[in-house]
Amino acid sequence: MKTALTQARRSALTLLAFAVVASAILASTYWLTRDTVLANEHAAKLALLQQVLPSDYDNQPLSDTVALSPVEAKRLGHDQSAVIHLARRQGQVVAYAFETIAPNGYSGKIRLLLGVDAQGQLLGVRVVSHKETPGLGDYIDLAKSDWAQQFTGQSWQGPAAAVGYWKVKKDGGAFDYMTGATISARAVTSCVGRAVAWLDEWKQKANR
Template identity: 55%
Template sequence: MNETLRQARVSALTLFVFALVATALMAGVYALTHKIVAANEQAARLAIVSQVLPAGGYDNDPARAAVTLSAADGRRLGNDGPSQVYIARLGGRMVARVFEATAPNGYAGRIRLLVGVDAQGAITGVRVVSHKETPGLGDYIDRAKSDWIDQFNGLALTRDSEWKVKKDGGRFDAMAGATVSPRAVVGAVANTLRFVAAERTKPGQWDTQPVPAREPTGARP
């Protein structure tokens, strides 16, 4: 009995050591890679910013003019906390902003977006930054897969009843049998426009910051 008990203790100790080592390795890998992953996501996001702004319609670098929304405002846009607003200016005047927004209810999880909105409240462009939607089915929300997302261009916030996919009585097309993903995106874009409409009545610092002195003045594509 003592020998059996001793072997059980040895086995338990061995399993504990293996678990401890595995946990330490996983923590180490995360510590080494999470900043790299975050940096790569940020770089991809910045590369997409210009895609949702009017070509030649601004003369600053929106990335350098970016400001940070509070955690509370970030959550109003569906994000986890503080988020960036990239501000495009022409001759020092704000002409458009690009908001980070998140649709929490994609088919396979969160869909992260960039939504460009001009000074009059109309959409200049929308792009999906990251998603986990089903390849070949729900991933047509990605501009690299189809032009579905272009139907937002030029639209402004009107009747809420229009801001739905056609299957739900709204104006937006969606692929038959794959409406969860576009439904989530439409909702997130409409939510962004509601946020902008509310903030236009009480402009904040993120909306009125002066042009940084060292920004390039050449027109951006």
């Protein structure tokens, strides 16, 4: 009995020692790689922003942000907080970049990044994440096709303000889609339209 108890204690101490060593290794690895990981994340975010912003801004859009209220964030499809990134030139805002979420993709939510200039014209739309069917609905991603390029240059002015404009052509709207994968295009198109209209309203209320 005493031998069994002693053996159990030794096993427990051995496991404890392994746990302590493993925790120390994980902690050391985290702190050694933390700055590199953060730098890589920063570079990836900046690279994505640069795809939807003009090239001649002179500030740091990643840190030059405006936090949205929970109500405004929810209107863009966010469950939690959200921000707008500002691109400035000589102190003046020349463009806005922000994320919005289409809740009704074929396979779930589609997260989008929009860039809009100070006049309300779309500079670009990029898919940040999605679960659409590979080889079918994923054409909404610029990495797969140039379908999203048709939003560039659009705005909430003139014809674009008309009811039904921000729909695919199959539904009487202005935007192309791929046969057999209409749901993905519908979700993105209507979401982009809502987001552009929202930004125009937000700018007026915030006097920006």
